[in-house]
Amino acid sequence: MNKRWTIGKIKEYVENNSESKLLTTEYHGFSQKLLFKCACGSNFEKTLTKFKNNNQRKCDVCQPPKEAR
DSSP states (O other): OOOOOOHHHHHHHHHHHOSOEEOOOOOOOTTSEEEEEOTTSOEEEEEHHHHHHSOOOSOTTTSOOOOOO
16 A cells, blocks of 8 residues: 655644644655654654654654664
């Protein structure tokens, strides 16, 4: 299932599934880093794939990166 993401669909997904806000205004593909604003006020960048599939929906202060194995 190949879902075509538009900036509007991404913004709606972010609003419905996290406390963060999408600041990016254009979407060029899955490898593009998008700019978000965390609930704490910090800005952070993640790809849509990481945000969506890996549950990385907050800044590194609120949700520190996982330890390497």
